[in-house]
Amino acid sequence: MNCIHSLRALQMIYLLFYGIITAATAEIKNAIKGLPMVTCGDDWMVMKVDTDNPFSGHIYTKGFFEDESCSVEGTRRSSTEIQIPLTSECGTRRRRMVSPRGLLLDVTVIVMFHRLFLTKIDRSYHLECFYVQYDTEVSQSYDVSIVPSVDLKSSNVNEDLHSKGSSPIPTCKYEVLHGGPSGSALKYAKIGDIVYHKWTCSHSEGERGMCMTVHSCVVDDGRGRGQQLIDERGCTRDSFILDNLEYGSYLEAGQSSNVFRFADRPTVFFSCQIRLERVEDTEDKCAHDFSFCGLSSSSTRSIDAPLRIKVSIIRN
Numbered sequence: 001m002n003c004i005h006s007l008r009a010l011q012m013i014y015l016l017f018y019g020i021i022t023a024a025t026a027e028i029k030n031a032i033k034g035l036p037m038v039t040c041g042d043d044w045m046v047m048k049v050d051t052d053n054p055f056s057g058h059i060y061t062k063g064f065f066e067d068e069s070c071s072v073e074g075t076r077r078s079s080t081e082i083q084i085p086l087t088s089e090c091g092t093r094r095r096r097m098v099s100p101r102g103l104l105l106d107v108t109v110i111v112m113f114h115r116l117f118l119t120k121i122d123r124s125y126h127l128e129c130f131y132v133q134y135d136t137e138v139s140q141s142y143d144v145s146i147v148p149s150v151d152l153k154s155s156n157v158n159e160d161l162h163s164k165g166s167s168p169i170p171t172c173k174y175e176v177l178h179g180g181p182s183g184s185a186l187k188y189a190k191i192g193d194i195v196y197h198k199w200t201c202s203h204s205e206g207e208r209g210m211c212m213t214v215h216s217c218v219v220d221d222g223r224g225r226g227q228q229l230i231d232e233r234g235c236t237r238d239s240f241i242l243d244n245l246e247y248g249s250y251l252e253a254g255q256s257s258n259v260f261r262f263a264d265r266p267t268v269f270f271s272c273q274i275r276l277e278r279v280e281d282t283e284d285k286c287a288h289d290f291s292f293c294g295l296s297s298s299s300t301r302s303i304d305a306p307l308r309i310k311v312s313i314i315r316n
Contacts, residue, residue, distance in 0.1 A: 028113045028240060029053060032123060036111075040129035045084040045092070047109055047127060055080050057115055058263070061090040062108040062124070065263035073115075082109065084127075102132035112263060116227060117241060119260045120192030170210065170251070172201040172274055181254055189259045198254040199245075199274065210276050211286040212251045217242070217272040221265040230272070235293030244290045251276075 033050040049059060059082045060071030070090035072082045084090050084107055092107040106128045113121055177183035177196045186195055199214050215234040219241075220226035229242045236244045241260070245253045261268050 028121060030113055036125060038127055043086055045127055045129050046081055048081045049111055050079050054078055057113040059111050062110055063264055064090050100132055102130055105129045117260045118191060118263055120258050170201045170276055174199050191259055193259045195259060196254055196256050201251040210250060213275045214245055214253050214272050215275060220269050221262040222269055247288050250286050
């Protein structure tokens with residue numbers, strides 16, 4: 001018991017949250033110049049994309065992001081091409097037309113500037129190639145919307161957690177809000193929507209006896225593929241996707257961001273750990289200094305994630 005008066009008591013509680021991960025308000029400084037150029041060949045449709053700056057993202061046909069024959073990765077050049085086979089293996093549709101007589105092929109191609117995630121600056125193009133019966137080739141491309149609805153899920157955490165000591169366990173919750181820290185709860189969103197992520201904890205002994213740190217945040221697609229966004233120290237690993245959190249009080253943290261999702265995945269899952277440290281005197285003890293983090297854009301770390309979605313494979 002005497003040791004308690006000479007040493008600062010430390011209590012660490014880890015909480016797991018599930019929600020929707022979104023991109024921060026930082027910008028990727030790149031854009032497509034004009035419209036892509038489409039060429040309709042005998043065996044391929046070719047789309048060429050010119051960008052203002054070197055391109056290091058992905059171009060792929062919708063639904064085939066992980067198929068190397070249907071996608072191409074940018075090599076930091078200002079001009080990138082994707083070749084799409086006229087067969088149906090990359091999602092190309094074939095339709096016989098009567099007037100004029102011929103064959104119409106179409107496919108949706110997505111240009112993704114970030115190497116892993118779809119964001120508000122990305123573009124989707126619906127390509128069409130029409131082959132008339134006497135082999136004259138016509139090509140065109142036009143921009144289409146890429147703002148599918150994303151299901152946002154918030155989780156309140158109020159469970160029996162194991163902690164050191166016998167003091168009451170804090171109650172913590174994670175919210176996704178529309179309109180800032182005091183906004184309303186959000187259920188649905190589109191890519192590019194601005195939302196606010198908020199973590200709060202309450203304790204029966206008052207907040208001044210505790211210090212809170214959100215750390216070890218991971219985003220995953222529900223099918224085993226994950227990326228660490230905030231490391232064990234609470235530092236962001238990719239400021240474009242999620243910036244460093246802002247701490248408004250001892251037991252509150254949050255950050256504004258733009259909604260995004262994994263390529264070809266309608267829902268993403270976000271998990272974090274919260275560290276609550278009990279101290280005898282919290283004055284100047286809860287400051288969060290990010291100057292030592294050494295931020296670097298697009299430096300997320302791949303990790304194995306839990307399988308949350310049952311995947312059914314249908315074979316013809």
